[in-house]
Amino acid sequence: MNPRPVEAADALRLLDRFSAVIDVRSPSEFALDHVPGAQNWPVLDDAQRAEIGTIYKQVDPFVANKRGAALVARNIATHLDHRAADLPKSWAPLVYCWRGGNRSGAMAHVLAQVGFSVAVVRGGYRALRSALCAELDALPDRIDFRVICGRTGCGKSRLLQALRAAGAQVLDLEDLARHRGSVLGLEPGAEQPSQKAFESQLWAALRGFDPARPVYVESESKKVGSLHVPDALMARIRAGHCIALELDDAARVAFLLRDYAALAADLPLLHARLDALRALRGAQTVERWKALTAQGDLATFTAEILQQHYDPSYIRSMPRNFAGFGGAATVRLGGIEPEDFTHAAQAVLRLESTMRTQPDQAQALAAGG
16 A cells, blocks of 8 residues: 655645644744644654755765664654554544655655545645745635624623633634733743644634624724734634724723733833833833832733723724724623623623524614613
């Protein structure tokens, strides 16, 4: 039995039909980006790959190929012993490497000789990446977004979680980007994924949605931390129906004090983040905020940064960027406890039901707030 080649676009379309997706690139290549759900079975680890490259350039290609073949053979044998020993004959993997060449060919050949039905991506990761980007441009057009709007600290992300728990379809951009979408949004010690990995996760989420049902998403800007939301997706979100989430100012302060406790405990990091606002808010204001946090007066700092930075930005940007913002229906949070978000999610879903069964009434509700 020989491995069969498959085009990248077909591999993505049929992805769920394979028993597993095997990425045989090195761990660092895999960490930068990979097909969502893929397993990493490297035929060369990072150090071995660097070693072979050095020998190829500085010694002789033949010597490099001989050394590489020995390493690849040992690594494939290890994967067979530790990963494939208990797999049934019906196991049918999809295998890819960087360009669909030697590394995936070696793994696929051995697996096929064992008796597995193996497919190899023609063109490897590069072809898969190209096909994925093409789909990422097209997928948003089939989705009807409901955009959860609201000032910073009103719990938009928490409402998305409650909507997901209630069975709604949710695209949580901040969760996928591992960032809360503001200058203070990166958790201490956390790292965002690469842009490519972020886009791969977006693709996986979008392809999994039922286009007959709405998808709830937060009113993000074009960038979430350092990551860029793809243009086609951003345009579709900005054209979606808006739902405004409201929470009183005192509760917003309490919510942020609870939600950003880890950042507040790391004053040097917090102050470094605040320094990024000097150009927008002025050195005097930023120094006052740093002094308040140093004194432990986090409540006053939080109230001021909401009033002087976040709220003005929100008021300016929303009507300009979200077509449905002016006619958004309003859902008011009664508090910041889990049950309050559960009740708000139920109110959002009732609104959706009204939109579908009584569009005139829903339109009137939206107009009246």
